[in-house]
Each structure stands twice: as C-alpha cells, then as structure tokens.
Amino acid sequence: MADDEDDIILSELNNEELVEQMHQDLYDGLKDEIEEGVNILLGRDWAPYKVLTEALVEGMRIVGIDFRDGILFVPEVLLAANAMKAGMAILRPLLIESGAPRQGRIVTGTVKGDIHDIGKNLVGMMMEGAGFEVIDLGINTDVDQFLAAIDEHKPDMLGMSALLTTTMPYMKVVIDTLKEKGIRDDMIVLVGGAPLNEDFAMAVGADAYCRDAAVAVETAKELMARKHNKLASA
C-alpha cells in the first residue's frame, strides 16, 4: 500500500469526508483513528447521538455486511468492534449527560455456557445511544446472576443473547424461573442471537425476538411505550 494513503489528516477533512473515512477506519479496525474522529466531530458540535449513529453504527453495519458475504472474517470483525468500543467509551458519558431521554433500564447478558458477546455488546451500545440505561452482566450468565441483578436494579427489561443452539434453550430456564418467582410480568423480556427466531422466542415465553440491534432498539421503545400506556390507563 502506498505510504501517502497512511497520511490522511482527519482534522482537515470536511464532515462528510470525515464520516466516510471513519467508516473506512472502523472497517480496518483502527482504534486510535476512530477515537480521534469522534473527538473531531464532537469538537464540531455534533450531538453525541449523531456521532454514534452516523459514524460508528453505520460503519459497523458495513462491516456486518462484508462479514456476512465472506469478505471479512472474525479477526477483522473483532478489531472493528474494538475500535467501535473505543469510540463508544468517549460518547457514553456524553450521551448520559446530554440527557438523551431516559427510556428505561435494561439488564442484559449472554446466557450460561455461551461466550459470544459481539452482538450483545452492539445491542447494548445502540440501546445506550438511544437513551436506555444498560446494565450488562457479560457472558456465561446463569439464572442466579440474572435474578440478583433484577433484584438489585429493578429493570424495566431483560435482554438475553445466545449464539449456540445448545445454549439458547437456557433462555427458557431463566424465564421459567421468573414465572416461578412471580416476577415474569414485572419486566419486558427481549431475546436475540443468530440461531433464534420469532417462533422460538414465543415458545420460551419472551415478549419479543430482536433480529438485530436496530430492531432491538425499536422493539424496546415500542414495548416501553405500550407498558406506559397500560400503566396510565390502569
């Protein structure tokens, strides 16, 4: 690769060029460059939410497509996800401060026996960006950890992720336990992960299946609005 390609000066690009370059840099997993780009856009008075959606989320969407198409593989996707995480670390406190309206609180986790977390983390970042408070329990989360977090944080929603056909049935274990304890209806339960489908979500007793992070945010907003309406009319 020619050397001059490495000498792009981000601060000299206009907004449109800069956002496009950030998509490229995210694609290439360039963490420092992403941090720099985020700071430049913020310095140009972009709202944190706009930086998140237009620069980072859109960039990750492109990465996702090329992964699906067999152009990128896991190492590249992980580098891109790490670069996004670095950008998100700058934005997170600002998003909270800028009072993106507080939509509700969600406890998330990848279920027991499963260590996949790229998708769940993406969902978490998008949720935060959209004004939800996210309490993430990480990977390999068993029912006791979910219960303890629910007890401590009294969330509006529970979001579970599973990427393995062998671990997705554990979602039912969690939901059945919530039913046993009589607290299932205290919260909205969202589930997601590549092997799941709508049918499965209904069969295990979740409120909704979320195909991707954007759907997760939309579904969460919609179900929260419904919950509020129900409370108001009750």
Add this chain to the structure above:
Amino acid sequence: MTLAELLAERPVLLADGATGTNLFDMGLTSGDAPDMWNLEKPDNIRKLHQSFVDAGSDIILTNTFGSNARRLMLHKAEDQAYELNKAGAELAREIADAAGRPVVVAGSVGPTGDLFAPLGELTAEAAVDVFAVQMEGLKAGGADVAWIETMSASEEMQAAATAARNVGLPYVITASFDTAGRTMMGIKPSTFASEMMSGPEINDDERPTAVGGNCGVGASDTLLAILSMTEAEPNAVIVCKANAGIPVVKGEHVHYSGSPELMADYAGLAINAGARIIGGCCGTKPEHLMAMRAAIDAHIQGDRPSLDEIVAACGPLANPPTDKSDNPPPRKGRRRRA
C-alpha cells in the same frame, strides 16, 4: 490397536456420532458442561459409547471436548481438567476393550473458546500448557490418540499439536469450516491441510496421523472442504465428520435435518472425495451411524463427486464459499491496519 495400525489394515474407518445431541436426549440441561457427566453420570457416558460401538464405530471419541481448563472455567471446574479427562478416557477404554473387535479410543480435545493475543488474552505458551494438562489426563486414562477437533484458529491448532507431541500422544486434527467455506478465522481447508501435512511449523516425523473437517454447518459444506483438502494433500489421511444436516429451530426445540439415508449417501460421497475416516458430528445418532456403516461396507469406489452431486444428495450449501476475500472490491480511503 493404534489408529495407524487400524488404518494400515482397512481402507475406511467409521468414527462416531454426536456427543452433545445424544446427551441432551439423556437429560443434560442446556448451559451445563457435558464433561461433568464423566464423574457425575458415568453410566450415561458408557451408554453413549456402547451405542456407537453397537452401531459399528471403529473409533469412539471421549466425552472431553470441553475439558480444558479455559473452557471449564465457565463452570468453575478448571481445577478438574486432568481428572475429567482421565475419567472420560477410562470410560471409553472400558467400552472399547469389551467390544470384541478393535475400537480406537480418541481423546477429544476442543478449542479453549478464548481468542489468542493480540485479539484476546491467551498466549501460545499458556495454551500449550492448558492442552498438555488435558492430554496427560487422556493418556493416563488410556486414550490411543489425541483427537483435536472443531478448531478455527491457526495458533490454537499449533498449540494443541505441540501439546500432543510434548505429551507423547499421536494426534489427529480437524477444523470447522463454517464461514463462507473457511474457518471463522478465515482459514481455507486447503491451507489448513497443507500447513499441517507439509508446512514448516511441524517436523516431518511429528505430523498428525490425520487431518480433516468436522462440525461446521451442513454435510454438503463439509464435503466441499474435504474435496479441497484431498486435492491439496492427496497422500494425507483425511477425516470427514460432518453434522447430520443443519439445525432447525422449531418452537423451543432444535433438531438436525439429516436423515439416516442422507448420512448414508454422505458417507459414500466422503469416500469418493478421498476421506478415510468418516463419522458424524452434531445431530448424528446411532441410527445414522448404522446407516453409514452399511453404506461404507457396501461401497463401490466412484469418481470424486462434483458440487452438484453433493448438493443433490445432501442439500444446498448452508454457507457457500466466496472468492471475494481473495479479490476484495477496491476501496478508497483504506489505510494500513495498525
């Protein structure tokens, strides 16, 4: 009898079927480690091995796929790695020795589930240690061979292979080609086979007994990978251990789409593709193995199958290869990765 001796005697060997799928049928709970049953429910593990031997398997794999300290950490059982492997190998040994015919005990070694540095935290040295503890246990329990399977990362394969050599076990190594015809880390079947059978990382007298593909997505995808491996390394002993079709989620249940008839066709195609060790992975039950045994025993050697023949017999590719990664579309604004 060692695996190499059995291979010298017979053109094609039948390995076994699914561990997880069959243990779930015996009541294993989702999220729990199957490996713990080596100590907690040994009779179920005996039953599993016996069902494969009865179906005609020449090779049975121990219930130790996840019995490495890194993976066991998920279940707070990392201190039990040696013990679980030894127990697992002893159970399979017991059934194999009572079979009345030679049955090889292959000590299953799956990936750690960790990413290697710099992507993740695991170093090559630490990984070699983790695998060595597992393989010491397998060896002490009577395993004939370390069966390293479902691999996707080159560093991890090399670490496991190094551990096998250090421990003094012959080894077999198979990878999972589930992402656009490659492993999820992007390794092509031909590259993998050549790295193992003729690459500079391994001395010629320390190469694996066999290499191949296992698990992945559907039987068709794995057969395609086998074709590219036998083409790249025509002299290697190649293992083909595909899933019984693809997982279908119906309501809250998952089942595999492949019938015993499909797996019998698959076995014949695998032989024609050049594989010498054939088995099943996820979804493969004793009834599938019985059909495969019959197909192998009755097989008349045919030509290398075309993709069309594979698809006609075993269904469409679940995740077809693309050459896009070799010829990526041009991009502007691309910079060197740090």
